[in-house]
Amino acid sequence: MKSKGLLSLLTFSEKRRDLLLFLLEQPSSLTNIRKKFDVSSPEIAPRIREMESANLMYKxxxxxxxxxxxxxxxxxxxxxxxxxxxxxxxxxxxxWNDHDLSGIPDYLLDRLADLKDCTFYVDRLENIYDSHKTFTENIANSNVIKGVSPIFFPSYPEFFTQLAEKDVPTTLILTENIYDKVKHEHAEKMRAYCDAKYTELYLLDSAKVAFVVTDVFFSMSLFFKSGNYDPRTDLICFDNMGIQWGNDLFEYYLSKAKKYEMGI
Structure with missing residues (x-):
């Protein structure tokens, strides 16, 4: 088969595509191929012959x-x-279609496939904060916490102060607006957080994404294209690739932020 037919060979048949990716993991017997795709030999045999003819695989x-x-x-x-x-x-x-993706740098948009094992948590309209219960439960099980927040939830100052007082290494990047709100409305908690041994606080002019990445998970929420924050939908990853993507996103924002020092 001429090479110009390879694209149609792989894109017009889900079985051929999946077989190619399955064999990328390791060689396989016909029996294992049949078990993997839950098919009989007569069903899978034509796909195998087509890929053999295209010199993509062999026995x-x-x-x-x-x-x-x-x-x-x-x-x-x-x-x-x-x-x-x-x-x-x-x-x-x-x-992906309704939200503003400008808060994600191009080189990480190119690596969105790293988030392939993510889960989307979508809250019901009658309780738009259900996903944040999942968020706080996973945070409580984490040993290292890093996050960027252009949004404010009333429970966050107390929650992160408690983590700081338990000596959980925590690095937060807040936008200037959120920092001003916390400083004026939760001054004692802000002081307790900043005085803790293993905490760091950075400030940023603005951000179009809210996320937390820990040693356990990565959670990200976005703004709508209208400019309003979406409190109902979170993307959450628990696998290593997703967590690494989240760490790389944090490093991007850390490079743009200014470290906050008490009294300055």
């Missing part, structure tokens, strides 16, 4: 295992991020 004569060819591996490694990205978008198209 190793010594092991009897179906294996990706060198070309197949090259294509699969390049194809997987695209598939992961599409799968992520399709999980919640409204989240």
């Amino acid at each position: 190793d004569p010594s092991t009897k295992m179906y294996t990706l060819s060198t070309t197949g591996k090259i294509i699969a490694k390049s194809f997987k991020p695209f598939v992961d990205m599409v799968d992520l978008i399709e999980k919640n198209e409204d989240f």
Whole structure:
């Protein structure tokens, strides 16, 4: 098969695509392929022959295992991020279409596929703060906490002060507006947080994303394109790739922030 047919070969058949990505993990017997895709031999055999004809895979004569060819591996490694990205978008198209993504730098937008194993928590209209219960429960189980907040929740000053007093390493980046609100309405808690041994506070002019990343999870919420914050929808990741993406997003904002020192 000519190479110009490879794109249609992989995009027009979900089974061929999934088989390519399955074999990228490791060679497999026909029995395991059938079990993986819950199909009979007559159902999967045509797909295998098509991919063999395209020189994407072959049956190793010594092991009897179906294996990706060198070309197949090259294509699969390049194809997987695209598939992961599409799968992520399709999980919640409204989240990506309706929200302002300008708070995420381009190089991390290019790596959105790293969030492929995320979960979307969408609150019911009658209780728009359900997701924040999940948020605080996961925070309580974390050993290191970093976050950016352009928003204010009444429970946050007390909550983060308690973490600070328990010597949980915590680094927060607040926008100037949020800092002013906390300073004037929760001065004692602000002082207690800043006086704690393992806390740091940074200030930033503005941010179009609210998130927390810890050693346990990464949670992100966004603003609508209208400029209003969306309190109902959180993207949450518990896997290593998602947490690393969150750490990289935090480092981006940390590089733009100014460290706050009490008394200055």
